[in-house]
Amino acid sequence: MNEVTVELRQALRNLNLTEAAQVIEQTLMEADSKEWTCRQFLQWLLQYEMNRREEKQLAKRFRWALFPEIKRLDDFMLEEQQSLSRRQFNQLRELLWLEQNYNLIFLGPPGVGKTHLAIGLGVEALKKGYRVSFITMDGLIQLLKTETISRVSGSKLKRLYRSQLVIMDDLMFMAMDRYEANLFFQFINKLYGQSSIILTSNKGPDDWGELLGDPAITTAILDRILHKSEIIQLQGDSYRLKHRQTIFS
16 A cells, blocks of 8 residues: 555544545556546545445444344235235335334234234334334333333433333333332333334223223323324234144145
């Protein structure tokens, strides 16, 4: 590497164009061999920098989300879910509901695709630059109960509060005592108006009062969640049972 190239690399680093700095030597060689104009050279180098930055930001958002596994909408078996039309599916995918700060509630028995749909929409949101977080209901309650005594729990909750989309899986899977229900209300209250929420549950809002155990808290939670929301009831047999793998041929 000659002295001029070394100086160019250092200048790019000083300007925080670190990705471009790493490929400056190869790019100069390619520009010479292909006889690029100055404009073509500069355009390619800056585009490379922008692309690499976006790739790194996307990877960071994926790490932030903490998905248990990656589920994509393209793999969702819509033809087996008669309760959701292709038009509705595409409307969800457009994420206008997220731009308008709406909540989504996916209801249905186990195995009909609630979590797949929720994560798939989360992945789409990540690609469009939104901050997304995923957490199970039991995991959330554990964080809320240990926030004041655990720095890790406090840090994870701050990440959830900073998210533009929070996905809560298996809502009302387990009954809560009054203390847990109050913590959950405070959590929902903090998200209210600033983040969209996707909830998955095998029980509808009419049954939540029984599991929360406190009518006043239930009403307050429902008021905030349902104020701007779309409830989607998924039906059918379990995908997992229908498409289960077997050791027998």
